[in-house]
Amino acid sequence: MSARCSAVAEPMLHVLAWVAIALAVANVLGVATLIYQRVRIRRRDTRRDELEAHVTPLALALLDGKEPGELDAGAQLALVDVLSRYSRLVRGAPREHIAAYFAGSAAYQRALHDLSARKRWRRTAAAFTLGDMAVPAATPELRRALHDRDREVRAAAARSLGKLQDVDAVEELTEALASATVPRLVAARALLEIGEPALVELLALLDRPDAAVRATASELVGLLGSARDAPLLIEHLSDPSAAVREQAAIALGRLGAGAATSALISALDDRVGFVRAAAAGALGAIGDATAKPVLLEVARSDSFEAAHAAAYAVLALDPEAAARSAGSVHLDEIADVARVRG
Amino acid sequence: MTDEAVKILVCDDDPDLRALVEYRFKTAGYEVLGAGDGKTAFELAVEHRPALAVLDLMMPGLNGIEVTRQLRADSRTERIPVILLTSRTLEADVTSAFEAGADDYVTKPFSPQELLHRVRALLGRR
Numbered sequence: 001m002s003a004r005c006s007a008v009a010e011p012m013l014h015v016l017a018w019v020a021i022a023l024a025v026a027n028v029l030g031v032a033t034l035i036y037q038r039v040r041i042r043r044r045d046t047r048r049d050e051l052e053a054h055v056t057p058l059a060l061a062l063l064d065g066k067e068p069g070e071l072d073a074g075a076q077l078a079l080v081d082v083l084s085r086y087s088r089l090v091r092g093a094p095r096e097h098i099a100a101y102f103a104g105s106a107a108y109q110r111a112l113h114d115l116s117a118r119k120r121w122r123r124t125a126a127a128f129t130l131g132d133m134a135v136p137a138a139t140p141e142l143r144r145a146l147h148d149r150d151r152e153v154r155a156a157a158a159r160s161l162g163k164l165q166d167v168d169a170v171e172e173l174t175e176a177l178a179s180a181t182v183p184r185l186v187a188a189r190a191l192l193e194i195g196e197p198a199l200v201e202l203l204a205l206l207d208r209p210d211a212a213v214r215a216t217a218s219e220l221v222g223l224l225g226s227a228r229d230a231p232l233l234i235e236h237l238s239d240p241s242a243a244v245r246e247q248a249a250i251a252l253g254r255l256g257a258g259a260a261t262s263a264l265i266s267a268l269d270d271r272v273g274f275v276r277a278a279a280a281g282a283l284g285a286i287g288d289a290t291a292k293p294v295l296l297e298v299a300r301s302d303s304f305e306a307a308h309a310a311a312y313a314v315l316a317l318d319p320e321a322a323a324r325s326a327g328s329v330h331l332d333e334i335a336d337v338a339r340v341r342g
Numbered sequence: 343m344t345d346e347a348v349k350i351l352v353c354d355d356d357p358d359l360r361a362l363v364e365y366r367f368k369t370a371g372y373e374v375l376g377a378g379d380g381k382t383a384f385e386l387a388v389e390h391r392p393a394l395a396v397l398d399l400m401m402p403g404l405n406g407i408e409v410t411r412q413l414r415a416d417s418r419t420e421r422i423p424v425i426l427l428t429s430r431t432l433e434a435d436v437t438s439a440f441e442a443g444a445d446d447y448v449t450k451p452f453s454p455q456e457l458l459h460r461v462r463a464l465l466g467r468r
Contacts, residue, residue: 060365063454085358092453341441 051078059083062101063094080107084132088163099134108133115141123153131160139166146172146182158182162190167197174201178213188216192223199224206232211241218244222251230257237263237279242272249275253282261288268298268310276306284313292317300327349390350461351375353383353409354398354427359450363396366454367461380404384412387419394461399428399435399447407442414443423464427452 055075058068059082068079080102087098102108111133114126127145130138138160145157146169158176161169170191177187191198202224205217218236221229233255236248249267252260260282267279280298283291295317298310311330315322315338323338325331350372354360357378364374375390377383380401387395395413397406404412406426413419426439426447439447445464448457 056361060361063362064369082358086362089356089359089362089451090454091451092455094454095451 047074048078051075052082055079055082059086063090063097065093065097068101076107080105084129087132087134095134099136102133103135103137108135108138112138112141115145120150120153123148123150124156127153127156127160131156131163134164136164136166139164139169142166143169143172146176151181151183154182155186158186158190162193165194167194170194170198170201174198174205177216178205178208178210184212184216188220191220196224199229203229203232206236211239211244214239215241215243215247218247218251222247222254225251225255227255227257227259230255230260233257234260234263237267242270242275245270245272245275246278249278249282253278253285256286258286258288261286261291265291265294268294268306273303273305276302277309280306280309280313284309284316287317289317292321296325296327296331299325299330347373348394348465349373349375349392351377351383351387351390351392351395351397351422353377353380353395353401353406355379355401356398359398359427362454363457366458370458372461380406380409383409384419387413387422388416391418392422393465394423394425396425396427396457396461399426399439407438407444410439410442410444425457425460425464 051074055068055071055078058071059079062068062083063086071079083098083101087095090098108130111126111129114122115130117123117126123145127142127148130142142157142161142164143166146154146161148154148157154176158173161173173182173187173190173194176182177184177191191202199221202217202220205213206221208214208217214236218233221233230252233248233251234257236244237252237260239245239248245267249264252264264279264283264286268276268283270276270279276298280295283295292314295310295313299307299314301307302310307328307330311322311325311328311334314325314331315334319338319341322331322334325335348371350367352360352363352367352374353376354363355378360376360378364376367374375386375392377386380397381404383395383397384404386392395409397409399406406428410424410426413422413424423445424443426444427450428435428439428447429450436447446460448460
């Protein structure tokens with residue numbers, strides 16, 4: 001019996017031994033590969049940091065219109081990276097100098113070409129980069145990319161059209177926002193960057209059937225519009241959607257629309273707490289003292305969010321009265337704040 | 343007071359923005375103290391008493407508004423003018439900035455030359 005066991009066990013032991021050796025070798029190779037990759041990446045990062053340190057003074061001087069001169073391929077790539085980052089931070093003449101540099105560069109031509117690349121990531125990267133390059137001539141290609149089959153490419157194109165403040169893209173961007181073919185936040189941000197020229201299209205969005213579109217449009221009108229845009233927003237204080245009513249109230253506060261005071265006071269009776277809170281905040285921003293009595297009442301008796309907002313609205317309207325106020329934890333709080341502010 | 347004698351404190355956690363602003367100020371003849379966070383900015387302000395501070399609004403740890411409050415609360419730094427750099431003109435940010443004691447704000451993306459003009463204007467008033 002033991003002889004038979006031994007005859008079976010010995011070959012198995014050989015096999016197990018070879019398996020163990022193979023696993024050990026594989027482990028060592030795996031660790032060695034990881035170490036090699038790590039060293040390679042570190043060397044690449046160090047090289048990139050050295051190149052950036054070398055080109056940063058050139059990039060800063062270029063913002064003043066000074067040409068960087070001849071650079072090797074590595075330094076050129078580093079300069080493109082640095083200028084792309086600076087482009088996001090500046091406006092005015094420095095951004096125009098960046099655009100002038102890129103307009104004549106191989107990097108710009110490559111990015112334009114890559115908008116038609118087969119791979120999605122190339123098209124996305126190209127669409128994104130063109131916004132940082134700040135070259136206005138890229139806008140027609142970017143508007144085409146707004147209709148790319150891939151959502152990420154469309155989002156990158158929208159973002160870049162905003163960076164380039166392309167007024168001709170407003171209609172397409174508002175449609176992209178309304179249809180959500182581009183993430184709403186991205187389209188909204190792009191329209192914000194384009195600014196006042198987007199207002200007409202945004203006001204038209206206030207009548208769309210989708211409540212999320214109306215809410216976003218209300219918010220943007222509040223950021224771009226003026227008091228003369230108040231009437232449409234006042235209408236939307238009665239919107240069936242609480243989110244729209246909230247954004248309309250916030251927007252009216254931002255616009256400082258005194259004509260909305262009466263409607264906002266009515267909105268303090270809204271059935272939804274965050275709408276009441278938004279109305280209270282707007283009344284504080286508008287600064288009409290006729291709202292104070294009803295705001296005090298809300299601060300004393302309403303739910304937390306609305307009462308808190310109403311108390312701070314009272315503080316904004318009448319700091320002296322706020323310092324003497326009492327009757328709820330929120331009024332006690334603003335009394336303390338008013339006294340600290342002196 | 344000549345430009346060469348004047349120290350400006352610049353605080354931003356974005357090294358690119360700090361490099362941009364420092365370059366602009368140094369080119370204009372100012373001496374620049376750079377900080378990457380609010381705590382360091384306050385310490386530099388106490389140690390060097392700069393003529394003016396440019397602070398980013400949004401920073402991890404102490405943000406620009408909190409640093410401004412600390413500067414105003416300390417007798418050694420209470421008179422340092424402060425300009426805040428903010429990403430958007432959100433009324434809440436602007437209100438908080440002025441309530442904390444900031445003297446001016448600039449929204450990003452910004453014009454470095456415009457920032458320099460505002461610095462000169464504030465320094466000219468003092």
